[in-house]
Amino acid sequence: MRFLLRRLGFFVITLWAAMTLNFFIPRMMPGSPEEALRQRISKGGVVVTPEQLRTVLAEFGFDPDKNILLQYGEYLKSMVTGHWGVSIGGSLGTPVTTLIGDALPWTLGLVGLSTVLAFALGTLIGTISGWRRGGLIDGIVPPVFIVTSALPYFLVALVLISLFAMGNNPVLPNDFNYQQGLTPGFNAEFILSVIKHGILPAGTILITAVGGWILTMRNNMLTTLAEDYVRMARAKGIPNRKIMFGYAGRNAFLPNLSGFAMSLGFVISGTILVEYVFNYPGLGYMFYNATVSTDYPLLQALFLLVTLAVLICVLLCDFAVFLLDPRARTKG
């Protein structure tokens, strides 16, 4: 029990530290919300003084002249109570929760799905190539994917765009989450459009993420295959397929699981570069926009979400270890 309590206490302290950083780091960025706003509206020929914009922003709850510690106290309170305020950037006045609510499904859908897919695919390939060590699959697939996983996201993205999305009638679209002009709804046209728009960004994540899973799974497989119980299973004449998945694969899979939990935690931050290159209106893209327009409330809420997601996943992982590993229990 002490182990669990200690973990919970650690969770709370880490969260507080992260939230403190989340408050101060955006405020240390160069630039200010009124400058960003001024820059943006000057496009239409509207000349508004920074002082006036500050008055406007004050209406939306932005008050930089207030004591910073007081602001910090209010910030902590509002973060905990869920009153995240309204955007003071590009979507001036829109509640932060609405903005995030709009973007979250797209990121969860795109990045979440492709992370799960990458994990599943990587585990499968790793299992097979570990089983047939030195075979054709083992000789070709892992090296190829290890190379691709070392490539940066944006490079893969740009290569994919130039292969599939260039010219007048591109095979696949390179922007946005669905065809502009479609009304979101549960109909074939819309769903098809969403899938088409998701292929390239998802492909980018898949190509760069799958290599890591293949490598670790393959190596785990090799270690497990040397275990006595696998030899025993063979001696008993159990079918190969069953040994591969039920005996070796199942045990090799366990260490990978905790890594997977961690990477799920990072899904929420979106893959900023992927969403940026493909203009995919998820959290990553929103992150970028919020930074550019020095949108403190939105930045704070996004940071909080990312922190929470990672910490909760780590916590769950700890609990899982507690349940699965007797040593963790006795040590505590």
Next chain:
Amino acid sequence: MRAIKHVAVTVVAVCVLAAGCGGGDKPIGSATSSNPQASTSTSGGGGAYKKGGTVTIANVGGQTWPCQFNPFNPAVNQVALGFVYEPLTFVNVLKAGATTPMLASAFTWSPTKDSIVFTIRSGVKWSDGKPFSADDVVYTFNLMKQQPALDLYSLWTGAGLTSVTAAGDKVTLKFKAAAEPYFFNFANQVGIVPKHIWSTGEAASKPATWANPKPVGTGAFTVQSCTSNNISYVANGSYWQPGKPYLEKVQYPAYLDNNPANLDLASGKAQWGGQYIPNIDNFYKSKSPENNYWFPPTANVAIYPNLDPSHKATSTLAVRQAIAYALDREQISKIGESGYQPAANQTGVVTPTFDKYFDKAALTAAGYDKPNPDKAKQLLESAGYSSSNPLKLDIITITGYTDWDASLAVVKQQLAAVGIELSIQDLQQQSFNQKLFTGDYDLAYYSQSGGPTPYYELRQLLYSKNSAPIGQQASSNYVRYNNPAVDKAFDAYASADDATQVKLIKEIGAAMIKDVPLIPTTESVDWYQYNTKDIEGWPTQDNPYAQPAPYNIPDVGQVLTNLYSKSAQK
């Protein structure tokens, strides 16, 4: 990709084209006018058109729509003003500030120009059927007094507005001093809102932050539906201009990036663009004979030298003169801006838009009409620089503004030829702003918005009250120019008559030549593309009845009431 988007953002607004300047159009302040159609729809022959058709706008906002239509919220008024809300009087920057009566059918200045009487148009209805009256106008202006956050143009604080009162159909605005330069703001940029809506509920308690999802206005269009991806406007059936608008619908999709917007413009899927399109002839114009573009110049893009004595080189007049003489602006325009932005001149008066104010003789007399590298070299020598002691300068610019980078590459070459080593520092937007505003730079490359006469841009750039000591944020005079004679000219402008105003601007232009507080290179333009396959009635170079880009407010309202569909005429 992203880089290009930022380019469009740099583009400022306001003004242009020789065609209208100095012609028979009424300049600001010369009182009343009568029929709105007379000055607006000349392109189509002035006749009425049958209703129908849809126009789709492609203008990158970089984010999805928040579906808010509060005309006082500077982040969203671009989709509210002109579409739903209308000003008292439209001021056409492209025709030297010619006025078109909108919600006010006429106006009269007092002789000292410190008070103005608007005659409010009768027979106008709000889109919910309630009648519009002088009360609404008074309410709108007084609301801005009660809520300083709504007063975007600081009318009550900066412009000296003291009272707004109604008597019958007349509304009187009184000012502390001559207020003619603010006419552009209070008559043209303030959208009038309905009292019966804004005096109740959330609109009354929090007018600045109110989302206003279903706006009620007097404009030609109303919001039919809004999703984060698209706004649909539909024609206002009870619009006060008879027969207008001709179009049935306006679609305004949210484009996050230039790429899809430019593709949709090229394919004709969107017909009205406010986009920077690289290599536009090839990418856009060649795709269809019906694809057209026009880039009216609006303001200056300039090298900002830091005039504070703590910056020794740039505060030396000879150095600034040397730079101004060394530049071949035609070349910068041609190579750096692909010719889309024309070359600027040292007087700071944008031509041909403001030719009336442009003193070509003074420019030629000073030798700034063409590049003069020899003179530049002499000046540098006189300032103590030589090949053994070369002048090294840093210039800051904004990363992602690719056309500016190209321009600066040309500038660098031209300056190298006279012995100045220029190094270009691409800074991220926020860092750039910080340095520029607080005066932490030697040279900066930048551009600001203009107005219906050169006064507006030059006042921002050069008026000493817009400056601040180094280390503090200046509001717009970032070069820290301080010349009492120039200040006096700006002060005198407000109450001056038309001829004196021209004279004053020329005086300021002369100071630009003498002191070189700023070195203009090219003229920033409005990006504007239009497709004539089905839609006609566009503003063109020959008929510049409004600033043409969809991001120009409230000009967008003028364009929308003049567009018509060819297929609907059959």
